Amino acid sequence: MRASTVGAALKDAAARDKAFLYDGDDTITFTEFDQLTDRVAAGLLARGSRRGDRIGLLGLNTAQWLAAFFGAARIGAVIVPLNVRYREQELSYMLGQSGARMVISTAAIPDFDFTEFFAKFRPQAPGVTDYLFFGAEFDELAATPAEPVPDAAAPDDPLMILYTSGTTGRPKGAAITHRSMLASANAQADHFAMTDADVLLGHLPFNHVGGITCTIMAALVSGGSVALLPAFSPDGALRAIERHRVTFLGAVPTMYVLMLGRPDFADHDVSSVRLCMAGGSNVEPALAESIRRAFPGAPLYGLYGLSESSGACVLSPVDDAPETVARTLGVIIGDFEARVTGPDGTAVPSGETGELQIRGGCVTAGYWDMPDETAEVFLPDGWLATGDMVAMEPDGHLVLRGRKKEMYIQGGFNVYPVEIENVLTAHPGVAMAAGIGVPDDVLGEIGRFYIVPRPGAEPPTEDELTAYCRDRLADYKIPRQFVITTEVPMTPVGKIHKVQLKNDYLQGSP
Known part of the structure; x- marks a missing residue:
């Protein structure tokens, strides 16, 4: 029986006393990380956080960020992940709309000091009453003595309010549940036969399903390891692949373009990579061919997912020919369902263009506190209207035509x-x-x-x-x-x- 909450999934993984995270020069095992999560959970409880509270989480891809995420999840709090590029307008909107009461943030990044920013910003987020910064402050919280903390969340409780990236206008907060995130992660891990021998590159931002679901959760449920990269850079990614013998490389097409464009690409040993996965946007045929040449031992597969599906819901079959991968998004995975509908909401014939709709355990619980927007996208019979226009071939492969808008x-x-x-x-x-x-x-x-x-x-x-x-x-x-x-x-x-x-x-x- 698979775990149905993130806290329970981590407890299951803690039985594997093997590497979970490579964070700089540190290696953290599943067991050690589970114990760290208990201490962070106890520290959050001591500061007054409770089940259902929303906690803003702003930082780079580090073990501390993940400890805050899993600690909050264990006590049943709801994480509001925030990108370090966000500034006053985005942060005031997201923290206000979500009703966050606490913010855990990095103290600074190059060229920006968040401690100074939040000192001036606080009047714009009156609902936030507690600020905590990664570093010494967070280390003190994570040192809270703790026995194992009971998992306070239920499977259908919200785990994250993940705001859409804004390519279509005003951000909406997708309410990802424990069950929906694990459904997507398990479906991906099963599809690619991921094992505890896999090492994933953790360079996709954790405030996005590509980072948290397709990387961290997929590794968690399969027992794999993750080499953390605080933020993507082509040089940093190539060095991490070589150092940690990464086997599973997931990236958006732009990242592949930047890595392949490095004049010293050939100087890096990328022979450990057994699989390349590209998501986030369509993989153009020319780029697909370049990736295959650059990683000769690793087939390239496409991934389609969105915030509202908690992560991956469509993947290339592992036996797809390169031409098919370059031409299509893939097929629906797990026990999820897909259909293509016309303007009247009825299914269109094979090969005709219509809107892709998804149904299954990966679909989120709607948009946080936005009933009208939820009703437009999350349909009464369980279907998610993705807004993406596709054609479905007779064998189930989906061909992307573009965004509806x-x-x-x-x-x-x-x-x-x-x-x-x-x-x-x-x-x-x-x-x-x-x-x-x-x-x-x-x-x-x-x-x-x-x-x-x-x-x-x-x-x-x-x-x-x-x-x-x-x-x-x-x-x-x-x-x-x-x-x-x-x-x-x-x-x-x-x-x-x-x-x-x-x-x-x-x-x-x-």
Whole structure:
């Protein structure tokens, strides 16, 4: 019988007296981490935290962050994970909307002091009555004498209020439960036959399901280890892979681009990697091929998931050919269900484009204290409307067409940017491509695509890109505008921030 709360899952794992976390020069076993979690839980109780309280957690990927997370989970508190890039506007909104009463934060990161920030910020979050900082203060809390602390949470209690990354507008807090997070983590671990011999790279931010569910929880339920990287850098990731003999490498496409772009990539020994996983956005065929060449012993698989599904819900089958992985998202995993629906909510025939909907144990409990938004996305019969447009092939593979809200209508034809982005990134001079629809007096909307040239290559011209698309796409899909740029805005988890691109355009930015 599998554990149905995070606290119980950690207790089960504590029977394995083997490495769980590699944090800098320290190695922490499952047993040691379980004992640390008990001390942190006791310390939180001593400070007045109780089941159901919301605790904001802001920091880098460290063992202290995880101890705070698991300690809070053990007493039944609800974690509100916050990114270190957030500032006044995001923090005041998220802490206020969630009703947080405590914040545990890093004291500082390069170029920013959070102790000074929160000293001035406190009047904007009157509901927060307790602030604690990682470092000596947290070490004191974690030294609280403690017997094993009983698991106070129930399986369907909220575990996290995880705010959406904002690619679609105002953040909404997905209420991830203990049961839903473990359902996703177990389905992923089963799908990839993860074992206690696996070592995962912990570089995806923990305030995102890629970091906390697909990495930490997947390792927890399979008995694997995690090499922690406080924040992603291509050099740091490659050094950690080599030092800790990482076997399971999960990253968003942008991170692969940055790692592969390192001039010293070939100097690093990455032969331990048995599996590469790419999620967060579509893996363009050209990038998929580059990843396969860079990690020759490791097949590449796609992952699809979102905050509202607690983590992975669609993965590439392990026997998929490389061409299939590059072309599709994968298939539904575990005992979850998937369907593709039209505008009227009924299923569309195989091969036709519609909205992807997911049902199963991974689906979260809705949006925190947002009943109207919850009703729009979490349907009465248990289906989650993802907002992603896909086509389902006869064998169940899902082909991404784009975000429902990203689609634009050019001259009366529906256009999904991801299809054009896949074509553009196959061009030898293109590293990244991002498309949006913008107003046009004649066609209603037209495609405007931002192009980041490939390092070391001659930047393509607009005429060259137009001709390239004309040879490969229907005429109504050909972008009418190209912007050659050195960078595009990114969300904190490494996705291209299309909302910002659209807003910048509407505000007159080039």
